[in-house]
Amino acid sequence: MFDRLPPILRHGPAFWRRSVQARVVISTLVLSAAVVGIVGAFLIQQTREGLLENRVDAVVQEAEGETEAARTALAAASGLEVDESAQQQALVEPIQARGATRGFAVVLSPPIREGSRLADGGAKFTEGLDLSSVPEVLEARFESVSPTAWTYTDIRTTQDIPGLPEGPGVVVGSQVRLPADDNTYTLYYLYPLNEQQQTLALVSRAMLVAGVPLLLLVALLTWLVTRQVVTPIRMARRVAERLAAGHLQERLRVRGEDDLARLATSFNQMASNLQKQIRQLEELSRLQRRFVSDVSHELRTPITTVRMASDVIHDARPFLDPVTGRAAELLQKELDRFETLLADLLEISRFDAGAAVLEAEDVDLVDVVRRVVDMTSALAAQRDTRVVVHVPTAPCVAEADVRRVERIVRNLVTNAIDHAESRDVEIFIGGDRQSAAVAVRDHGIGLGPGESAMVFNRFWRADPARARTSGGTGLGLSIALEDTHLHGGWLQAWGRPGEGAQFRLTLPRHLGTQLRHSPLPLVPDDARETV
Template structure:
C-alpha cells in the first residue's frame, strides 16, 4: 500500500504537467466536464427550490397546527375562568389554577407555557413575576412579541430559538415557534398574556432527511450523466480520432491509407467523402510526382547532353579569344562577349546539375571540421575584385576566436560566396558586413548589406529558383538565379538554417546557422537575424 502511494506521489508532477495539455486536446473530456458541471448546477438549483418549497410547506403546516392548538388551549382557559367567581378567588391562586393545567397538558403534548405579569404594569418577563414551565429560559420569548402585547391584542406568533436550563421532555432546544394569546382574570380584571412555545425539531429532522435523500440521489445521477455523456461523445469522437490518425499517415506519405466506413449515418458519409478526397489527392500527388520526376530527368539529361557540345564550343571560343590581337575590333569584342557568355552558360549548367543531384537525393557531404572565420576571409578575398568593381568593400567582424563546425567546406564556401556576391549586387556602393559567431550548439555567419532591401514577404521567396525581386535589375556578378536555392539545399543537407531579413531602403541580412556537430538539432542561432542597427530604429 505504501509503495502504491509512493508511486502515485512520484507520478503526480507528471500528471499535473500533462493535465492542461490533455484538457486542451481532448474534446471528450471537455464535453463530459462541461455537461457534469451544468448538470450539477441544474440539480443544485432544482434541489434548492424543492428544499425551499418543502421547508415552507412544513413550516406553514406546523404554524397552522400550533396556532390552532394555542387558540384552543386559550379558549379552554377562558371558559374555565368565566366559570370561576372573581371575588371569591385570590388573584395568585387564580393564576396558579390557570397555568398548572396548561403546563401539565404541555408536558404531554410537547409545548411549554409562560404566563406574563399583568399587561397594564408594562413589565417584561425578565423582570420577574411570570409563571412558566419549569427549566424554561424566559429569553426564549422574543421581546418584539412581548411588546406587541403591551396592550390588548389578538393572537400573534413568531419564530424563536428555544433555550432551557435543563432538558425538558418533549421540548428540545433549538428553533421553535412561540404563540401569544391574552386572557382576562376575573380576580383582578387584568389582562395576562399566555405564551405557548413549540419545537421545530421534527421539521428540521424531516428537512435533513430530504436533504440527505437528494444528495444521495444527486451524486449517482451526476455519475450517470457523466457516464452517458462519455459514451455518447465517444461514439462521435472515436471516428474523428481515426480520421486524425489516417490524416497524419497521409501527411507522412502513406497515401494508401483510408477510413473504414460503417453504416449510413453522417459519420459514415463523412468517412466516404474523406476517402474520396484522399483518393483524389493521391492521384494528383502521383501525377505531380511523375511530372516532377520527368522534369528532373529532363533537366539532368539536358545538362549532361549539353556538356559535350559546350566543351567543343569552349575549345573553339578559346582559339578565337586567343586570336583577338589579329582580329578587327568588332570581331574581337564579339570574341570577348562569347567567352563571357560561355562562362555564364557553364556556370548555369553546373548549377542545374547540382540542382538535379539535390532533386534526386544524390547529394552527399564530405564533412570535416571547418572554421567559419577562415571561410569568410577566403570568400572575401575571392570576391574582392567584384566588390571593387561595384565600388564597395566587404568588412569581416571577427569574434576573436575560431568558430568551428562539422561541415563540408566546399558547400559552406559556396553558400557564403553566394551570399556575399548577392550582397554585392544589391549593396548600392555601401559597405557589406560579415558577422561570425558561435556557441556550444552552433556556428553562424551573417552577411549584411545596406542596399535596396527586401519587401514584405520577399524574405521567404528569395530562395525560390530563378526568383528576382526586381526583374529589370541587371546581374553584375553573372549569376544564374539558382545560387540562393542551391545554398538553401546545401544548408538543409547540413541540418542548418538559412534565413533572410530585409526592409525596403534599409538593406538585408542573410544568416547561415550550422550545428557544431552533424545530426544535432538546432534550437537557436548565436547571431541575431534582425541587425542591431535595424532594431534600434524600429
C-alpha cells in the same frame, strides 16, 4: 516545483486540451450538477416553506384554542373570591398539563407594563424551560394590548423536558385578562420544529442519494454518446496523420449508412483523389528532374567543344578586327556564365534526386569568411563596395562540409555586393555552445514585404529589370538554402525597402543537433533603432 505535483495535476491541462470526449463529459457533468443543485435547492426551499407554513398554522390555531379555553375558564371563575397568585396558578397548570402530552411549553408573563421583561422575574412557566427561549422582539410587541403574534425561536432548556427537545421552534404569544387583579397577562406557547427538521433532512438525503446516481448516469450516457462520435473522429485523425506521413494507401473503415459513415466515404474518396494527384505530381517531378539532369549532362559535351573553339578565337583577338575581337570577348563571357548555369543545374538535380552528401569536418567560419572576402575582392572593387568583417574574439567552429559552407557564404556575399549600390557590406560572425552563425548585411535596395521568403525561390528576382552585374544564374540562393538544410541549419532573410537586407546562416555546432536559436539577430541593430 511542478515535478512534485501529482500526475493528474501535471497532465490534466494537456489531457483537457487534447480530449474532446473528456471536455464534453466533464462539461456535461458540471452543468448537470449545477442544474441538479439549483433544482434541488429550490425543491428543498419549497418543502421547507411548506412544512413551516403548515406547522405555524397548526400551532397558532392550537395556541388560540388554548387561550380561548383559558379565557372561558377565567370567565367562569370571575365571581369567586380568588387571590391573584392562585388564579395565575389555576390558569397555567391546565395548559402545562396539556403541553406535557402535546409537546409544547407555556410561559405566563407578569402583568404587562412598559419596559418589563420575563428576565425580571415573576413569570410562571413549564419547569426546565429557559426563559431566553422567548425572543425579546416578541416580548416588546406585547408591552401593550396586542392581538396574537408568533415568531421563530431557538428553544433552550435547563433540564430535559419530555416532548420538548432543544432546537428550532415557534413561539406564539396571546393575551388574557385576569379577573383577580384586572391586569393583562401574556401567554407564550413554545412549539418545537424537530419533526419538520427531521422531515427536511430526510428529503435532503433523498435528493442527494437520488442526485449522485443521476449525475453518474448522465456522465455515463454522455461518455457513451461522445464515444460513438469521437471514436470515428480519432480513427480519421490517425488515418490523416498516416496520410501526412506518406502512407497514401491508408483508408477509413466504413460501417453503416449514417452521417459518420458518409463522412468516412467522402474522406476515402478525398484520400484516393489526393493519392492520384500526388502520384501524378511525383511522376511529373521525376520526369522534370530527369529532363534537367539529362539535358545538363548532354549539354556538357557540345559546350566543351564550343569552349575549345571559343578559346582559340579568344586567343587570336590581337589578329582580329575590333568588332570580331569584341564578339570573341562576349562569347567567352557568356560561355563562362552558361557553364556556371549548367553546374548549378547539375547541383540542383543532385539535391532533387537526394544524391547530395556531406563531407563533414570541423570548420572555422572565420577562416571561411576571410577566404570568401578574398575571392570576391575583385567584384567588390569593381562595384566600389567595401566589405567589412566583424571578427569575434573566439573561433566559431562547426561540424560541416567546408566546400558547401564556403559556397553558401560566397553566394550571400556576392548577392550583397551586387545589391549594395556602392555602400558597405558588413559580415558578422558569432557562435555559442549550440550553434554558429554568419550574417551578411548590405545597405542597398532592400526587400519588400513578403520578398524575404520568395528570395530563395529558383530563378526569382526582386527586380527583373535589374542587370546581373555579378553574372548570377538565379539559382545561387536556392542552392545555398539546400546546402543549409543538408546541414540541418537555417538560412533566413530580412529586408526593408531602401534600408538594405541581411541574410543569416545558422549551423548547429554538431551535425544532428536540432537548432533552437541563433547567436546573431536576424534584424540588424541599426534597423531596430529606426523602428
